[in-house]
Structures are given as C-alpha cells and as structure tokens.
Amino acid sequence: MTTLPIHDALDPLITALRDTNRAVLQAPPGAGKTTVVPLAMLDAGLTNGRILMLEPRRLAARAAAERMAQTLGEKAGETVGYRVRGESKVGKSTRIEVVTEGILTRMIQSDAELSGIGAVIFDEFHERSLNADLGLALCLEIADALRDDLILLAMSATLDAEPVAALMGEVPVITSEGRAFPVETRWIDRPLGKKDRLEDATARLIEKAVSETEGGVLVFLPGEGEIRRTQSALRLPEDCSVHPLFGAMPFKDQQAAIRPAQSGRKVVLATSIAETSLTIQDIRVVIDAGRARRARFDPGSGMSRLVTERVTRAEATQRQGRAGRVAEGTCYRLWTKGEEGGLLPFPPAEIEAADLTGLALELALWGATPDDLAFLTPPNTGSYAEAQTVLQMLGALDADNRITPHGKSLAALPLHPRLAHVMAVAGPQAAPVTALLAARDPLTRGAPVDLGLRLEALDDLKTFTDRRPFGVNRNALATIRDEAKRLRRSTRDVKADDLSPEELAALAYPDRIGLRRKGDTPRFVLSGGKGAVLDDGDPLANARLIVVTDTDGNPREARIRQAIQISEAQLRNLFSDQIAWQDTCTWSKRERRVIARRQEMLGAIALDDRVWKDAPDDAVASAMLDGVRDLGITLSSAAKRFVARVELIRTAGHDLPDMTPDALLASIDDWLLPHLSGVKTADHWKKFDLLDALRARLDWPQMQLLDRLAPAHFTTPLDRKIPIDYSGETPEITLRLQELFGQTTHPKIGNTPLRVTLLSPGQKPVQTTMDIPGFWSSSYADVRKDMRGRYPKHPWPEDPTQADPTLRAKRRKPS
Known part of the structure; x- marks a missing residue:
C-alpha cells in the first residue's frame, strides 16, 4: 500500500x-x-x-x-x-x-x-x-x-x-506535515484592463503555459460559464485533451477529468471544487485566473446568490500547492506580483455574508437561538432578526419566533424558505417558476425584465428564439429544467388550486409587490416598504402592480432586473387576510400640510386611497407634531419674553420647566399637543402664537413665583404696562423719554435695576441708562438741546424731575 x-x-x-x-x-x-x-x-x-x-x-x-x-x-x-x-x-x-x-x-x-x-x-x-x-x-x-x-x-x-x-x-x-515539491510562481506583466475579458486572458495564459511546461494542467476559473467560454477560446496542440470540471456536470464527465490522461497532456478547467478534497492525477502546472465564486446574501433577490470575487491569499496558496503534488511544478497567476499585496488573507465564513433565513428556520425547528449553540462565528444579530422577519412573513414562524406547522413543512424541503413556501403551497405546478427564481437569469443582458419571457424560453426554446431577439444561456436553461423536474418529484403529493406564475412569484416575494407611483418615471413602492425603479422603455413600465423578483440591491432605490405583472384581483385572492383598511394622518413635507387618508393597505402599498374627511382632531394634531418638528418652533415676541423669564428663574435654582429651544422641541408631545386643534398647515403654524401653550406648562404656584421674581411688566408713571425683556444679561424696558418725567428713582425689579432705553417721539433710541437720576442731571441737557430742534411740538422742560409725565405733544397756542 x-x-x-x-x-x-x-x-x-x-x-x-x-x-x-x-x-x-x-x-x-x-x-x-x-x-x-x-x-x-x-x-x-x-x-x-x-x-x-x-x-x-x-x-x-x-x-x-x-x-x-x-x-x-x-x-x-x-x-x-x-x-x-x-x-x-x-x-x-x-x-x-x-x-x-x-x-x-x-x-x-x-x-x-x-x-x-x-x-x-x-x-x-x-x-x-x-x-x-x-x-x-x-x-x-x-x-x-x-x-x-x-x-x-x-x-x-x-x-x-x-x-x-x-x-x-x-x-x-x-x-500532519504533508509532503510537497517546490512550485515556481509566475505572474503576468501588467494588470488586466477593463476591456480584457477574463476568459480570453486565461486562454492565452493556458496556451503560454502549455508551450513552456510539461505535465497535466489544472486551471482555476470561477464557474461553468467562464469554463465554457475559455474552452471555446483555446487553441492547443492536438495532443492536449481539455476537460471541464464543475459541480453540475454529469458524474461520468467529472470522473473523466479526474482520471489520468490515456495519452498526451490533459488540461482540466475547474472551479474551486478542485482546490481541496479531490486529487487530480498527473497535475504539474496550475493556472489561477484569480477569481472565486462564493455565496453572499443578495439584497436584490432576497436570497443567497453566488458572486464572483478576487481570490484570497489562502485560496491562491491552496491552488498553487496543487502543482507540487507529484513533482516540481509551476503556478501561473493571472495578476501581477504587485497586485498580490491587495489580496485579502482569508475568505470570510459564509455565516458572515450569506442569507440567514435558512439558518433561522433550522434553529427554530431545533428549538434554539444562536446564543444556545456553540458557533465558531456567531451570526450577526441584525441579519438574523431580518431573517426571522422574512420567516414570519411566510408563516413559518409565529409572532414569538416559534416554528409553525407550515414552517416544519418548509424545513423539510431542500430549498430557500421563500421557494420552499411556494412549493409547499402550490406543489408541482410551481416547479418551473421556483427553479427560475433559484437560478441566475438565463436571458442575456438587455432583455426586458418580465419573468414571463424566461418561462416562455423554458417551455419552448425554439419558438422563443424564433419570436424573440434576446440571447439565451442554453446551459443555464438546461440546468433550470433539471431542477424543475426534481422539484416536481419532491412535491408530487401536494394538492393545490391552479395558480398563475405571477401568483407564485407573489407567494415567494410578498414583500416585493410593487405599486406604481404617480408620475412619468416608472417608480414603484414595494409592500415591504422599499422603493424600486424600472427603465422607462421596459414593457412593464406602465404596469400598476408588479411582483419584483430581482433587483440590483441598491438600498435607496433598487433598479428592477426581473419582475412580473399581477392584477389586484389576484393579490386579493392570495392575501385577503393581510389586506386591511388603515386610517392615517401624516405630515407631508412636500405639501407642507397634514394629509388625512383612508387606505386599504397590503403591507406598505395602498390598493385603495381616499380622503379621510372626518378625521378626529387628536389624530390631526398628532400628525401636526411631525410638521412642527419639520418646520421648527418660532416664538412670538411675547412668547420669547415669557420663555426668557422662565429660564432666568429656572437657572437661579427654582423648579420650573426647561424652556430652552432643544428642550421645547424634544417635549412637544407633552405640552403642545393639546393646543394644536385646527392647525393643519405650515401657514396655520406660522400664525400660531405659542404663548398660551407655554404658560399652561406652569401651575398656579409656579406662575405666582414667576410673577413675583420676574414680573412681566413695568408700570410707568402714566400707569401704562411696559413689557420687560429678560433675554439679555440685564432685564430691560423700552419707553418714550417723556413718560419718565418726574421719575426721581431708577426703575427696579426687587433689588435689580432695569436697563432703560429711552426713545424719542419718533421711537428712535436716544439713551440707554442704568441710572435715571444721573441721566436727568447730566446727559439730559444735551439730549434736550438736540431733540427740541427735531421735535419742537413735544415738551422738553429744563428740569424733567419737576415735569409731569406725558405722551402728548404741546397744546397749540390760540391764534
């Protein structure tokens, strides 16, 4: 041995x-x-x-x-x-x-x-x-x-x-230390450009390697498509036999790729399937195209999909080692030596990047949470919660995330839970649609998004290609047909009513039912709450309702890559238990007003939308609060003075509400809501005076305290109430100079002197003072001299302390 x-x-x-x-x-x-x-x-x-x-x-x-x-x-x-x-x-x-x-x-x-x-x-x-x-x-x-x-x-x-x-x-x-022969590594001279096709570059590198080396050649490519295209591009000597090797090919063909060549040289074009586990005889040369295909959660499809990425250093080393199994070997890499430093060290664990819906279903069936089990890398909590939401939507989990009988039937099917849901509900009739949804698009780029076209190609390729100008991946279609046959066999005992392809798609994607928004651009709001957009020229651009089965995954507004039109009657037939009327009052930023609607909702889309004419005042007021947050709080002069009084006393240590701008906005639900009756628009809000609402925040003892320590007004000698402004460092009043004639003491609040701004008869400031008696005895003479010329009809006595206060002009002398 x-x-x-x-x-x-x-x-x-x-x-x-x-x-x-x-x-x-x-x-x-x-x-x-x-x-x-x-x-x-x-x-x-x-x-x-x-x-x-x-x-x-x-x-x-x-x-x-x-x-x-x-x-x-x-x-x-x-x-x-x-x-x-x-x-x-x-x-x-x-x-x-x-x-x-x-x-x-x-x-x-x-x-x-x-x-x-x-x-x-x-x-x-x-x-x-x-x-x-x-x-x-x-x-x-x-x-x-x-x-x-x-x-x-x-x-x-x-x-x-x-x-x-x-x-x-x-x-x-x-x-185990293992045994390996030395492997020489060779890189290309310049990086591949955007116009360089991977398959053509790989084919040229294979031809170069065959001319420079001896022994079997193992080529690593990301998938079947790249393998087929590389094989077509190859021009090799007659003694070279080329063998594809990928997971979906027949087992006898796989064995032919693994067995030693009967004569001449063997070139094996393989996926990462050949990195480990398999021993391919007589390999002396490895060519690494530098790409790997791995499972990643695809937000566009809502499931895991295979994506093509750069290899990691660990994968490149693993592939390189295949050349040194039986003798000294050579490894050609389709990247430059300088690019090597940009490779990631290891590929991520699948649990870090893949869709976790299947994992969440399996754990629910087991009766455990991720914290109950020993995972080398625990699943991301946010991704896991999203997966549970999908399962609840499919009826696989209840509101407490416990598995339902339907969930158990989904777990028994070797499919993504979305697709298992379709097969469990609809049975064999759903096999073609399910197989299509599980696969990559079999039509080439530029084809319309309609899923129905894919079904046409699957059903009768010859008729389809005669009638349609779109390219078709025949190998992909063959794989989809094989999968559909397997699915039919696995669910042949399921009995169900006949359902159309669009209804089957809606079963898989109840969160992707799209309602077209108003406007020229075909934008859709999806039942799951997200947005999606179609190309203007697509045949489905004017459809009112569609089911979106694939997008580009953009989180802001996804571009639709595959969809199918559906009628409202079909939706009502499928989701009658989920459609319900909702009365809503919302603030519209665009229209700057509260909008009250009665809507018949399926998730986030409104199948029927009417004005809610008798919306209650409290609902309108609650919506208007969002308008206040949008528009901001603007205080009238009186409200500003009130807030300043409160803040002055509060900061002095007394128990009064915080009325700073941030505090007011943060607590509007508590103090403003009862006062918003009748306020529905930005114009209404602009005219609304907040003084009464702010005063209502203080109880009787607090108001008494405020009026005592920071009174709202100063009473002039004419018994007129002048508002006191507390917004500055010192409380301030503003009034006509003549109104203080006869005032021999400076106005105060308690022991605090007021800052007094004296105005001319034309309401222009002439003096600001903290000492009225000092003003009378000093600066008044200069002011009198200046003002008599400007306002000769008004009194300007030499001794203002002996004059009577007045707001009137001098009496006219009789003619």
Missing part, C-alpha cells in the same frame, strides 16, 4: 479520539486525510456505529467514497457509500457514509440522537460553509446533552486550528 503523509499522524489521532472522543486534524492538501482517516477509524474499531463524513461538494463526496471503496476492493454502496442530493449509494453493510453538509442537518432534525451514527467527520472545515458551522454546533449539543459517546473530528487544510479546538472543548490538535 502507498504510504501517504497522513499515515504518520494516524496513531496520535486514533489515540486522541479514543481518549477524548474529539479532535482537530490539520493536514495539507494531498496528505490523504479524506480517504485514509475514515478507514483508519473503522479499522481501529473506535465505534460500533456508522462513520459519517461531511464534504462541502457532491463531486468530492462521491469521489471520496469511490476511492475508499476501491481501496477495500469493493464498489461504492458496500462498506463505503455516499449520499448527495438526488443520488444515494448506501447499503445495509455500509459502515462509512460520505454525505454533503446539508444532509447532516436533515438527519439531525429527524433524529436528534443520530441513532446508529458513531462518529461525525467534518472534512475541509476551513471552507466554513454555513451548513458545516451549523452541523458542528448541533453535533456538539447532541454530544453534550444526549450522546457522550459520539465521536467528532474536524479536519482541515488551512484552518487556524486553535479556535476550533477551543470551541470543541479544548480538544487535541493533531498535525
């Missing part, structure tokens, strides 16, 4: 598992951990139960099972078997079962004790898929609460092992 690097680590690994039932194994790609460790555990008799090994991809699961079975001289399905979506090779004698990660969750949810399972191996745990994180968290709880005999092993090539070991209970970390 061939000795692999992993064999040196088997004894300490088996000892650790026998002693503690848990361990973390670090082993680089090519060490042999995937196909050797499960057989070693079986041979050591660690458990009487089955050994379950998780793989992140179907191809890796099947290949690992086939390789282990071959080692035993058997076929898959005997001692070693596998289960992936749509295919199973497991028998009564199976002791090692290789499964994809989502299958473990289904097994746990149907049997919490994992009966018959003795060990669970998490292979390639460094990829940090959401299903792997959830699976480990659930297994740790099962082992702690129900199965102390359950063996758990996390295996990884590049993972920082210590945090995983701590999460599992400070378990042993076993390391």
Whole structure:
C-alpha cells in the first residue's frame, strides 16, 4: 500500500479520539486525510456505529467514497457509500457514509440522537460553509446533552486550528506535515484592463503555459460559464485533451477529468471544487485566473446568490500547492506580483455574508437561538432578526419566533424558505417558476425584465428564439429544467388550486409587490416598504402592480432586473387576510400640510386611497407634531419674553420647566399637543402664537413665583404696562423719554435695576441708562438741546424731575 503523509499522524489521532472522543486534524492538501482517516477509524474499531463524513461538494463526496471503496476492493454502496442530493449509494453493510453538509442537518432534525451514527467527520472545515458551522454546533449539543459517546473530528487544510479546538472543548490538535515539491510562481506583466475579458486572458495564459511546461494542467476559473467560454477560446496542440470540471456536470464527465490522461497532456478547467478534497492525477502546472465564486446574501433577490470575487491569499496558496503534488511544478497567476499585496488573507465564513433565513428556520425547528449553540462565528444579530422577519412573513414562524406547522413543512424541503413556501403551497405546478427564481437569469443582458419571457424560453426554446431577439444561456436553461423536474418529484403529493406564475412569484416575494407611483418615471413602492425603479422603455413600465423578483440591491432605490405583472384581483385572492383598511394622518413635507387618508393597505402599498374627511382632531394634531418638528418652533415676541423669564428663574435654582429651544422641541408631545386643534398647515403654524401653550406648562404656584421674581411688566408713571425683556444679561424696558418725567428713582425689579432705553417721539433710541437720576442731571441737557430742534411740538422742560409725565405733544397756542 502507498504510504501517504497522513499515515504518520494516524496513531496520535486514533489515540486522541479514543481518549477524548474529539479532535482537530490539520493536514495539507494531498496528505490523504479524506480517504485514509475514515478507514483508519473503522479499522481501529473506535465505534460500533456508522462513520459519517461531511464534504462541502457532491463531486468530492462521491469521489471520496469511490476511492475508499476501491481501496477495500469493493464498489461504492458496500462498506463505503455516499449520499448527495438526488443520488444515494448506501447499503445495509455500509459502515462509512460520505454525505454533503446539508444532509447532516436533515438527519439531525429527524433524529436528534443520530441513532446508529458513531462518529461525525467534518472534512475541509476551513471552507466554513454555513451548513458545516451549523452541523458542528448541533453535533456538539447532541454530544453534550444526549450522546457522550459520539465521536467528532474536524479536519482541515488551512484552518487556524486553535479556535476550533477551543470551541470543541479544548480538544487535541493533531498535525500532519504533508509532503510537497517546490512550485515556481509566475505572474503576468501588467494588470488586466477593463476591456480584457477574463476568459480570453486565461486562454492565452493556458496556451503560454502549455508551450513552456510539461505535465497535466489544472486551471482555476470561477464557474461553468467562464469554463465554457475559455474552452471555446483555446487553441492547443492536438495532443492536449481539455476537460471541464464543475459541480453540475454529469458524474461520468467529472470522473473523466479526474482520471489520468490515456495519452498526451490533459488540461482540466475547474472551479474551486478542485482546490481541496479531490486529487487530480498527473497535475504539474496550475493556472489561477484569480477569481472565486462564493455565496453572499443578495439584497436584490432576497436570497443567497453566488458572486464572483478576487481570490484570497489562502485560496491562491491552496491552488498553487496543487502543482507540487507529484513533482516540481509551476503556478501561473493571472495578476501581477504587485497586485498580490491587495489580496485579502482569508475568505470570510459564509455565516458572515450569506442569507440567514435558512439558518433561522433550522434553529427554530431545533428549538434554539444562536446564543444556545456553540458557533465558531456567531451570526450577526441584525441579519438574523431580518431573517426571522422574512420567516414570519411566510408563516413559518409565529409572532414569538416559534416554528409553525407550515414552517416544519418548509424545513423539510431542500430549498430557500421563500421557494420552499411556494412549493409547499402550490406543489408541482410551481416547479418551473421556483427553479427560475433559484437560478441566475438565463436571458442575456438587455432583455426586458418580465419573468414571463424566461418561462416562455423554458417551455419552448425554439419558438422563443424564433419570436424573440434576446440571447439565451442554453446551459443555464438546461440546468433550470433539471431542477424543475426534481422539484416536481419532491412535491408530487401536494394538492393545490391552479395558480398563475405571477401568483407564485407573489407567494415567494410578498414583500416585493410593487405599486406604481404617480408620475412619468416608472417608480414603484414595494409592500415591504422599499422603493424600486424600472427603465422607462421596459414593457412593464406602465404596469400598476408588479411582483419584483430581482433587483440590483441598491438600498435607496433598487433598479428592477426581473419582475412580473399581477392584477389586484389576484393579490386579493392570495392575501385577503393581510389586506386591511388603515386610517392615517401624516405630515407631508412636500405639501407642507397634514394629509388625512383612508387606505386599504397590503403591507406598505395602498390598493385603495381616499380622503379621510372626518378625521378626529387628536389624530390631526398628532400628525401636526411631525410638521412642527419639520418646520421648527418660532416664538412670538411675547412668547420669547415669557420663555426668557422662565429660564432666568429656572437657572437661579427654582423648579420650573426647561424652556430652552432643544428642550421645547424634544417635549412637544407633552405640552403642545393639546393646543394644536385646527392647525393643519405650515401657514396655520406660522400664525400660531405659542404663548398660551407655554404658560399652561406652569401651575398656579409656579406662575405666582414667576410673577413675583420676574414680573412681566413695568408700570410707568402714566400707569401704562411696559413689557420687560429678560433675554439679555440685564432685564430691560423700552419707553418714550417723556413718560419718565418726574421719575426721581431708577426703575427696579426687587433689588435689580432695569436697563432703560429711552426713545424719542419718533421711537428712535436716544439713551440707554442704568441710572435715571444721573441721566436727568447730566446727559439730559444735551439730549434736550438736540431733540427740541427735531421735535419742537413735544415738551422738553429744563428740569424733567419737576415735569409731569406725558405722551402728548404741546397744546397749540390760540391764534
């Protein structure tokens, strides 16, 4: 038997598992951990139960099972078997079962004790898929609460092992050093420009590498589309055979890519599926196009979608190592050496960036919250709350976030909860629409947004292409058809009324029902409260109601990329229990007035909208408060003086309300609301005097205190009340100079002298003083001299202290 690097680590690994039932194994790609460790555990008799090994991809699961079975001289399905979506090779004698990660969750949810399972191996745990994180968290709880005999092993090539070991209970970390040959790295001379197509650049680099090197060539590209386009662009010698390798292709074609070439050189165009788990024979050259496709939450679709991003340094290193498995190798990178520094160190865990709706459903089914389980990276609380909101909207969770019977039926379907909801409600008839919503758009850019066009192409491609000028991705359509067939089979027992494609889309996206706003531009308000816009020339631009199934994800106003028209009657049929009349009074910033409406609402859209003619005063006043916040508070002269009096006494330590501008605005609900009756517009508010509302904030004792310590008026010798201004540092009055004739003492409030501004008969200030007797004896003579010439009809006595106060002019002398 061939000795692999992993064999040196088997004894300490088996000892650790026998002693503690848990361990973390670090082993680089090519060490042999995937196909050797499960057989070693079986041979050591660690458990009487089955050994379950998780793989992140179907191809890796099947290949690992086939390789282990071959080692035993058997076929898959005997001692070693596998289960992936749509295919199973497991028998009564199976002791090692290789499964994809989502299958473990289904097994746990149907049997919490994992009966018959003795060990669970998490292979390639460094990829940090959401299903792997959830699976480990659930297994740790099962082992702690129900199965102390359950063996758990996390295996990884590049993972920082210590945090995983701590999460599992400070378990042993076993390391296999591995073996690798030197790999020379070569970069391109200049960065790719915006006009450089990735596929063409990759094809030229492959041709260069083939001319400069020997041995098999492994090319890393992000997805099937790039693989097909690169293959079409290649011009290679006749002795080179080209093999695509991606997850969705038939298994026999995948095996052909993995097997050694019968003659000549083999060029394998692969996705990241070839980074780990798989061993491809005779590879001496790696070409890295520098892109990776990973799951990210797509706000445009409301689900996780695969997005294309730059590789990280860890991924680039992993890919590079594939060239040094069997001999010295060469790695070509489709980026410059200078660009290397801009690569992120590691890819993020899927739980940090993916849609958490499926996770929230699984945890609700388990009866737990994220805080109840041991996650290496806890889910973001805001994203998790949003996921729960979606599940409540679909009827999968109740108001307390407990799973409903409908939620349990959704969890049983291997689909995003939105799409599982459609299939659970509508059954096989929904398969084409569901498969389309789950996939990337099969029509090329520039096609109208109508989902119905995609259904036409799916139903009859030939007729569609004859009638429509849009390009079609035929491979994508074939994949969608296969998925639709699988969905029909999985829900063939569901009986439901016939529903149209637009009704099915509305079931998946009850928060994306769009009502066209008034105006020339096709803008829509969505039932979930967000906004979306269509291109002016799109055939759906004039539709009143649509269901938006895909956007560009812009949080301010999303651009619609896919939608379908729906009628109000169809909406009422689907959502009759969610449509209700609401009476609303709101402040309109645009119209600067309170608008009272009676609206028949479905979420945030109004199917019917009428004027609420008899809206009660308190509702109008409450809405006007928002208008006050918008317009701001403006005080009349009298109100300003009142506020100044209150603030003067409050800051002196007396218990009076805070009437600073910020405090007034912050507390308008308490003091202003009762006084807003009849105020509905900005013009009304402009004329509204706040004095009475402000005075009402003080009770009787407080008003008595205010009037005593800071009286509102000064009474002149003519018994006229002059307002006292408290807004400055010193209280101030302003009055005609003649009105103080005969005043021999300075006006005061208590012991505080008032600042007095004396006015001419023409109401112009002539003197400001804090000493009236001093003014009479000094400056008055100069003022008298100046004012007699200007205002000869008014009295200007030589001794004002002996004159009578007056506001009248001199009497005319008889003629």
